[in-house]
Amino acid sequence: MVAPGDVVVIDLTFLLESAEKSFRGAPLIVGPQGEDNTVLYGVIRDLLKLRNSAGIGHAITVIGKEANTVSSEGNVRSLVHFLRRFGAAVVYEPTATAAALCKSLASVARWVVTRNRALLQLTSDDFGIILPDAIDGQLEVVTVESLRAGSDIRPDSSTEFLGLDRGRKKSTLHEATGDSASRSAWKSQGASPGRFSCFFTSHEAAARSQRESAIGPSRWHDA
DSSP states (O other): OOOTTOEEEEETHHHHHHHHHHHTTOOOSBOTTSOBOHHHHHHHHHHHHHHHHHTOOEEEEEEOTTHHHHSOHHHHHHHHHHHHHHTOEEEEOTTSOHHHHHHHHGGGOSEEEOSOGGGGGGOBTTBEEEEEOTTTOOEEEEOHHHHHHHHOOOGGGHHHHHHHHTTSOOOOHHHHOOHHHHHHHHHHTTOOGGGOOOOSSHHHHHHHHHHHHHHOOOHHHHO
């Protein structure tokens, strides 16, 4: 599904929501200071499952303002802190939507994993959408080819398609996102598209460093 060199943006909103619903507020995993790490455990567990099922080796995790509507502020802070200590690339901006952040990163990634179907509007020859099913977790891959084959519409008409398909007034990404806020988010965190890179283990990061020393920067760093 995901090629070895592909960069994947992961909208963590659906993982936070799923973990909250799964554990129903029960404090099952408590730290030495009494901190409740149950939701954190659920998100990281499901993130690693996603990594394995989709074959993700490079990722940028995104957390926007929706996170505080599906989870608590404490759980969101714990997740951001854990991911940064883990060495993952994290873009967290509580004043911007996750859709805005994903849109800003689309030019430096190949895929986005999300349950926000509005992001189907970003589908292009160089950017696809992976939609995890809310029930069984199966992954629906949306590309230019699948849109054409499945709906007989142009990808640039997906806004109209979504509006008709969902039976409500169509919305655009510009209504749901704030480009200036989202771009300033990752810039303020010392990040730029060319510097985003996430390997899920230090072993993989070391291996990549050795490869680049031998053959030079990858296409990802040249993006």
